[in-house]
Amino acid sequence: MFSITQQINDQGHLQIGGIDTVALAAEFGTPLYVLDEEDFRSRCREYQRAFHTLKPDVGISYASKALLNLAVCRIIEQEGLGLDVASGGELFTAAQAAFPANRITMHGNNKSEEELCQALTIGVGTIVVDNFLELETLQSLLSPQQELRILLRVAPSIDPETHPYIRTGQTDTKFGFAVLTGDLLRAVSRVRDDSRLELAGFHCHIGSQITDLKFFEETTATMAQIAADIRDETGYATAELNIGGGLGVRYLPGDSLPDLKTYAQTIVGTLRARCAELNMPEPALLIEPGRSLVAEAGITLYRVGAIKQAPLPKGGARTYLSVDGGLSDNPRPQMYQARYHAILANKADQPAQFSYRIAGKHCETDTLIPEVLLPEAAPGDLLAIFSTGAYNASMSSNYNRLPRPAMALVRDGQADLIVQRETLTEVTQMDRLPERLR
Ligand SMILES: Cc1ncc(COP(=O)(O)O)c(C=O)c1O
Structure with a gap:
């Protein structure tokens, strides 16, 4: 799934445009759209x-x-x-x-x-x-x-x-x-x-x-x-x-x-x-x-949060891995069952042996990926979803009043912010309070 500059670096991390995705997430926060x-x-x-x-x-x-x-x-x-x-x-x-x-x-x-x-x-x-x-x-x-x-x-x-x-x-x-x-x-x-x-x-x-x-x-x-x-x-x-x-x-x-x-x-x-x-x-x-x-030139980086096991009616269990974004930054799975692939960007060199369902954080069952194999995941890990360059940022919303993610443009070891992360103030700035409600 790797684009032409994506590779696994010496630390076992996913690298894109000559930059470690772990460093990108540390610098710009998550969720983060990255454009190669x-x-x-x-x-x-x-x-x-x-x-x-x-x-x-x-x-x-x-x-x-x-x-x-x-x-x-x-x-x-x-x-x-x-x-x-x-x-x-x-x-x-x-x-x-x-x-x-x-x-x-x-x-x-x-x-x-x-x-x-x-x-x-x-x-x-x-x-x-x-x-x-x-x-x-x-x-x-x-x-x-x-x-x-x-x-x-x-x-x-x-x-x-x-x-x-x-x-x-x-x-x-x-x-x-x-x-x-x-x-x-x-x-x-x-x-x-x-x-x-x-x-x-x-x-x-x-x-x-x-x-x-x-x-x-x-x-x-x-x-x-x-x-x-x-x-x-x-x-x-x-x-x-x-x-x-x-x-x-x-x-x-x-x-x-x-x-x-x-x-x-x-x-x-x-x-x-x-x-x-x-x-x-x-x-x-x-x-x-x-x-x-543009689709395959883009990835989205998410921080892994809660991980839970849910029992299945026919026996066994499903492991839900929740990330810090979801429907608001990528509505495609919800709108038309679009399929995606992901890896743990900070454990990119480890074997993918465990099955996870990748869940968003919204108040709907906003499944980003129904099933993907990953190395054993823990809160704080970094998830990279591939091929998110098209119809993700352009279709994003503020559902649940989530600020829209930032976007970084990477090339030859340089990362530039090309879309700033929205702030909570910006999310509410268009609201007006009529006099009678004050
Ligand atoms: C008129 C028109 N042209 C071009 C496109 C781009 O299509 P695609 O992203 O599949 O290349 C669209 C997408 O909906 C469109 O409506």
């Missing part, structure tokens, strides 16, 4: 290499919903990727980091007028228009001379094998213009009737944590077919096709994944073959990986 900069950057480069050797005009945008803060924006900017944002908050963060606006793509199935104004003011490169209300709002906001580059989001009617909560491209979806109902065709005509709008092409996203390449093949082929059908009906020639998120990632030691080269070959090869069959010039291709760039 070298690993993150190398994944950005691998993606670009995999696609650009096959097709130089592939645009890669990091889906910032996976993890966003100022430091992440800078890394993505330096690596030459675009940035995909899906809310005013994500866009604001990008602007605060001075991310080049023309490399930003704005998403969202219910963008508010305020968010659209913000996007126009900042001058984002592309807005992915999701529905007719948004289209009308945008048209009302644009001045007669103003020009805007857009993609139309399509519901491609593809249902991949992943958890229903992270499926997005099926027919019965809140996202995008349906093809079957004729909505997409109507949207294309409306856009083409407005000279201020430059229709660059079509966008879709079928879901996340997809590891079977047949779904990427199906998506690419379907999008090419949709573009060809639109061409046949309207004469419009698609310049770009955006096929949404990237490949799934490894959460458990036994997980196997297709490599990035094969993934890129599948997508580019399918596009090439379908365009030839459809007698269509090959459009530029865009992809928006989030999880696969």
Whole structure:
């Protein structure tokens, strides 16, 4: 499960980015999100290499919903990727980091007028228009001379094998213009009737944590077919096709994944073959990986607290190991039974022989890992959960009024705080007490 800089050091501790995790926990406290900069950057480069050797005009945008803060924006900017944002908050963060606006793509199935104004003011490169209300709002906001580059989001009617909560491209979806109902065709005509709008092409996203390449093949082929059908009906020639998120990632030691080269070959090869069959010039291709760039570059460090044995109805016992975080810093196990792997970071060289259930500290049965083998654990040990770089910090909450964890960026033996730990004062600072309750 180790990322490229993770290893066990001479003291038998897990090390990441050249730093002992025990020292990281001592310096920054726990729970602590740790982001391995070298690993993150190398994944950005691998993606670009995999696609650009096959097709130089592939645009890669990091889906910032996976993890966003100022430091992440800078890394993505330096690596030459675009940035995909899906809310005013994500866009604001990008602007605060001075991310080049023309490399930003704005998403969202219910963008508010305020968010659209913000996007126009900042001058984002592309807005992915999701529905007719948004289209009308945008048209009302644009001045007669103003020009805007857009993609139309399509519901491609593809249902991949992943958890229903992270499926997005099926027919019965809140996202995008349906093809079957004729909505997409109507949207294309409306856009083409407005000279201020430059229709660059079509966008879709079928879901996340997809590891079977047949779904990427199906998506690419379907999008090419949709573009060809639109061409046949309207004469419009698609310049770009955006096929949404990237490949799934490894959460458990036994997980196997297709490599990035094969993934890129599948997508580019399918596009090439379908365009030839459809007698269509090959459009530029865009992809928006989030999880696969950052998930495996992140770990979370927790301090082990209470350990208890609970008798099981059929005999035997289960050992619960509680940590100082849980549902509030990683809601994924609770939301969609996401699986994770862990080790004891301060006993990383000891054999993992004892079975534990890793429990959070919240007032729900917030199991982080149903069962994992660890060396014999004691209160005060340090637990490292792997592959927490994506959709953990970005989905965190203050449930039970827990302050959100800090995040440290590690590289070449240096650790920098990139997100400060929330304080209890900050957790309560938005509360207001009306006069009548004083
Ligand atoms: C529109 C869009 N693009 C990209 C992504 C990123 O997907 P992934 O993290 O699986 O790469 C998402 C995730 O939900 C998304 O909704």
